[in-house]
Amino acid sequence: MPEKITVSVADDAMGRIDEVVRALESGGMHVEQVLRPIGVITGSVDTRHVRALGSVAGVAAVEPQRTVQLPPPDSDLQ
Structure with a gap:
C-alpha cells in the first residue's frame, strides 16, 4: 500500500x-x-520500501506525511 x-x-x-x-x-x-530551496522531496512509496529510502546517500530523514483536519465551523466543539 502506498x-x-x-x-x-x-x-x-x-x-x-x-x-x-x-x-x-x-x-x-x-x-x-x-x-x-529547502531540501525537501515529497511523494509516495510502498510501505515495504520506506525504511530502505533512509539509507539513500544524501537523505537526512524520511517521515510519513501527517494530515490535520479541523472540525466544521458549525460543530459543537469549542
Whole structure:
C-alpha cells in the first residue's frame, strides 16, 4: 500500500538534489514535488520500501506525511 512521505535532504547533498531524487525513484518512490530551496522531496512509496529510502546517500530523514483536519465551523466543539 502506498504511503505519503516527506524526505529531508542532508545539508551536504543540497547541491546534488537531482541525484538524490533519481536514487529515491530507483528505490521505488514516486516523487511528486521537489522543494530545492529547502531540501525537501515529497511523494509516495510502498510501505515495504520506506525504511530502505533512509539509507539513500544524501537523505537526512524520511517521515510519513501527517494530515490535520479541523472540525466544521458549525460543530459543537469549542
